[in-house]
Amino acid sequence: MKKISVIVPVYNTKSELPKCLKSICNQTYTNLEIICIDDGSTDGSSQIVDEFAQKDNRIKVIHKNNSGESNARNTGIKIATGEYIAFCDCDDWIDKNMYEVLAQELTNEDINMVCSGWYRETNSLCEEIKNELPVSTQAFTRDELLKYLYMRDSYRGFAYMWNKLYKRQLLEDKHNNLISFKEELCLGGDVLYLAEVALNVKKAKYIDKAFYHYYQRDESGCHTKDVNRLRDWIKAYEMVLLRFEEEHIDEGIMAYVKRFLAYHSSNATEIAIAQGQEKAKKEFQRFMRQYEQEYIALNTQYPHRIERYCYLLNQ
Numbered sequence: 102m103k104k105i106s107v108i109v110p111v112y113n114t115k116s117e118l119p120k121c122l123k124s125i126c127n128q129t130y131t132n133l134e135i136i137c138i139d140d141g142s143t144d145g146s147s148q149i150v151d152e153f154a155q156k157d158n159r160i161k162v163i164h165k166n167n168s169g170e171s172n173a174r175n176t177g178i179k180i181a182t183g184e185y186i187a188f189c190d191c192d193d194w195i196d197k198n199m200y201e202v203l204a205q206e207l208t209n210e211d212i213n214m215v216c217s218g219w220y221r222e223t224n225s226l227c228e229e230i231k232n233e234l235p236v237s238t239q240a241f242t243r244d245e246l247l248k249y250l251y252m253r254d255s256y257r258g259f260a261y262m263w264n265k266l267y268k269r270q271l272l273e274d275k276h277n278n279l280i281s282f283k284e285e286l287c288l289g290g291d292v293l294y295l296a297e298v299a300l301n302v303k304k305a306k307y308i309d310k311a312f313y314h315y316y317q318r319d320e321s322g323c324h325t326k327d328v329n330r331l332r333d334w335i336k337a338y339e340m341v342l343l344r345f346e347e348e349h350i351d352e353g354i355m356a357y358v359k360r361f362l363a364y365h366s367s368n369a370t371e372i373a374i375a376q377g378q379e380k381a382k383k384e385f386q387r388f389m390r391q392y393e394q395e396y397i398a399l400n401t402q403y404p405h406r407i408e409r410y411c412y413l414l415n416q
Contacts, residue, residue, distance in 0.1 A: 102132045103207075105200055105266070106183030109191055110173035111150055112140040117192035117316060122153045124194035126160075130201040135160045136177045137191075141167030146191070171282035171290035178272060178279055186267045192316045193222075193263065199312035203266040211304045212240055213268040216249075218258045218311035229311045232256045240304040244351060247299060249307070251357035262291050264313040271301050287330045289337025296341040300348055328381045331369040335388060338362040356395045363389055363396035363410075370413045382416070389414050 107125055111118065125135055137150040137160060147164060154160040163176060178186065185207060189195060203215040221228045234255040237245065249256040258264070272280050280297050282290045342358055366388035373382040389396075393414070400406045 104183035105185045106134045106181035107187045108177035109137045111191045113144045114192040115144045138173040139164045140173040171284045196312040206306045213271045214305040215266045217308040219264045219313040222316045236307045243302040246305045286333045289334040292337045359392040359395040360399045363392035
């Protein structure tokens with residue numbers, strides 16, 4: 102039974118954190134190293150991870166000054182000793198057999214990433230996220246994985262880091278150095294990191310079952326109204342495009358990445374308009390114009406999206 106290192110950045114989620122840690126500690130797969138990086142919590146989360154560590158010697162706790170989620174994740178992967186690596190956010194939780202099922206697939210030496218389904222959780226709703234199109238039941242290649250990752254309307258179950266299990270070597274570059282999260286990005290670090298890791302994939306596998314429970318909070322980073330943080334999200338997708346160009350990724354996949362960049366630019370434009378930030382609005386609209394062709398071409402079945410896009414572009 103190979104060791105799984107589970108990396109959990111912790112920051113001010115006192116209400117949700119116990120459920121998260123219990124779900125990891127209670128896994129049927131027991132050979133775990135649970136690395137909790139307390140990123141300067143001020144709400145009592147620090148005490149919670151310490152209490153859990155006293156009861157379970159598989160938990161390693163690092164307390165540090167607040168430096169952001171990417172820095173916390175980098176701290177975790179640097180000290181991880183497991184042959185397999187997993188990520189879990191501190192306000193989410195997982196079903197008890199998640200790592201057992203995923204690790205079983207990684208025993209195949211040709212496979213270095215396993216993906217699974219997930220649930221969206223709110224205070225009033227639990228929704229299993231389903232793919233609209235079928236996913237291969239066999240191991241598939243890097244290019245097939247990229248299609249699943251970026252054709253988001255058709256394959257909604259793939260997009261995130263936390264519903265996956267990775268062989269450690271997958272997180273290393275060609276010089277055998279660990280790939281790091283870009284700490285200068287306040288948002289979008291996981292977008293770029295997953296793209297870098299996906300480029301390393303030789304074979305991946307998908308388990309058509311949901312295990313991971315993503316708790317959607319209104320105050321989470323992905324719902325930010327901060328224009329500077331929104332710039333980072335756009336920058337992350339620009340960096341993904343650059344890396345894919347360097348690796349000569351298929352133009353069809355590149356078009357879907359450009360569509361995402363256009364989509365996030367439109368969201369940022371909408372927020373800038375609402376806040377009366379004229380300079381930021383014009384900046385984001387430039388991105389919208391740059392990738393307008395891809396956005397419209399890949400949304401023809403969604404006329405309401407195109408209508409909204411054109412409206413924002415002309416404000």
